[in-house]
Amino acid sequence: MERFVLMSSGPTQPRPATQHLRRNPPIAGEEEAIEKARNGDARAFETLYAMHKRRVYSLCLRMLGNVAEAEDLTQEAFLQLYRKIGTFRGDSAFSTWLHRLAVNVVLMHLRRKGLPQVSLEETLEPSQDDGPRKDIGARDLTLSGSIDRVTLERAIENLPPGYRLVFVLHDVEGYEHNEIAEMLDCSIGNSKSQLHKARMKLRDLLHTGQRKEQIA
Amino acid sequence: MSVRVMEKTMTCAEFQESLPELFEAHADLNAQEHLKTCDNCAALVRDLEYIASQAKLLLPMHDPSPAVWDNIQQAIRRNPSAQPGRK
Numbered sequence: 001m002e003r004f005v006l007m008s009s010g011p012t013q014p015r016p017a018t019q020h021l022r023r024n025p026p027i028a029g030e031e032e033a034i035e036k037a038r039n040g041d042a043r044a045f046e047t048l049y050a051m052h053k054r055r056v057y058s059l060c061l062r063m064l065g066n067v068a069e070a071e072d073l074t075q076e077a078f079l080q081l082y083r084k085i086g087t088f089r090g091d092s093a094f095s096t097w098l099h100r101l102a103v104n105v106v107l108m109h110l111r112r113k114g115l116p117q118v119s120l121e122e123t124l125e126p127s128q129d130d131g132p133r134k135d136i137g138a139r140d141l142t143l144s145g146s147i148d149r150v151t152l153e154r155a156i157e158n159l160p161p162g163y164r165l166v167f168v169l170h171d172v173e174g175y176e177h178n179e180i181a182e183m184l185d186c187s188i189g190n191s192k193s194q195l196h197k198a199r200m201k202l203r204d205l206l207h208t209g210q211r212k213e214q215i216a
Numbered sequence: 217m218s219v220r221v222m223e224k225t226m227t228c229a230e231f232q233e234s235l236p237e238l239f240e241a242h243a244d245l246n247a248q249e250h251l252k253t254c255d256n257c258a259a260l261v262r263d264l265e266y267i268a269s270q271a272k273l274l275l276p277m278h279d280p281s282p283a284v285w286d287n288i289q290q291a292i293r294r295n296p297s298a299q300p301g302r303k
Contacts, residue, residue: 042292049285057284058276074280075287082292143263149277152270171271177240196236203263 027051027095034094038086045085049078052095056102062168063106065157073109077102103169107183143206155205163198170195226250231257235264 030051036044056077061070080101088097147155156164156172165184169175170191175183177191184191226234231250238245245251245265251258 046285049288053284054279055276057280058278061278071280071284075284075291078284078288079291082288142259143266145266147266147270149270149274152267152274153277156271167271171268172274174272192236192240196239199264199267202267203260206263206267 030094034085034088037082038088045082048081052098053078055095056098059099059102059168059173060106062153062156062172063103063165064109065161065164069109073102073105076109077105080105099173103173103183143203143210146210147206151206151209152202155202155209158205159198159201163194163201166191166194167198167202171199228254228257232260235261239264239268 029047033044033047033051037048053074057070057074060073060077061067064070064073077098081098084101088094091097156167159167166180169180169183170177177188177195180186180191181188226249228250231248231254238248245261251261
């Protein structure tokens with residue numbers, strides 16, 4: 001069984017993302033706040049926090065599925081931002097840079113947490129084989145048009161942690177497999193495989209939720 | 217990279233095995249022979265595409281509690297030497 005191994009190497013520096021993060025429109029006043037914050041202006045730093053706290057926190061929450069840890073890591077990400085903002089060169093959008101920094105904070109946390117090996121092969125069914133579970137039987141429901149944001153968020157929270165990481169990074173945050181492979185220190189093929197398993201697992205979770213609603 | 221190998225004789229298991237590759241290749245899944253005769257796999261593909269498309273629409277919706285900013289401020293006050301302008 002191939003496993004992702006989160007190595008205990010140091011954090012990688014945020015770098016210009018090769019992909020576009022889809023939700024990165026320029027924010028009015030951001031450039032000025034960055035410049036002032038680089039020069040130690042506390043008020044400007046607070047402005048940057050207000051601009052980006054939601055996105056950073058949402059990322060941490062989705063990746064970790066735990067409010068307390070997500071808040072701790074949001075704090076850590078912004079403290080790192082405070083220390084490193086002088087190194088921001090504007091090669092990429094600030095929000096992309098900060099986002100990358102936050103992802104690294106989360107990954108470092110997982111390593112520090114005593115999870116030298118974070119299995120991204122986790123499954124909920126012990127009998128499940130290594131490959132994506134096949135869906136051979138007939139289904140009486142399809143998902144199209146039936147899931148709202150809250151339902152999907154809840155299902156993502158219920159994914160095994162390894163699956164959740166890859167799914168959030170790829171399908172929610174828009175990272176490419178080569179970037180995920182680099183971040184998680186795994187092969188591109190493994191990232192693709194994990195994403196597929198995550199989607200299959202999500203489908204199961206969503207269908208199960210639908211059936212429960214129908215019964216109730 | 218071929219993503220259409222033996223598609224006419226594919227079983228459901230074989231087709232589903234090839235799905236990650238098909239998705240990544242952005243292949244036209246509607247053109248897959250197997251899906252023309254297999255409602256179950258067609259439904260699976262529709263669901264997986266739907267999940268991926270809905271995930272892209274998820275926006276950051278959660279705010280951290282005010283305590284997070286309070287803690288950040290306190291940490292900065294405790295260690296002012298980390299201030300960017302003083303490096």
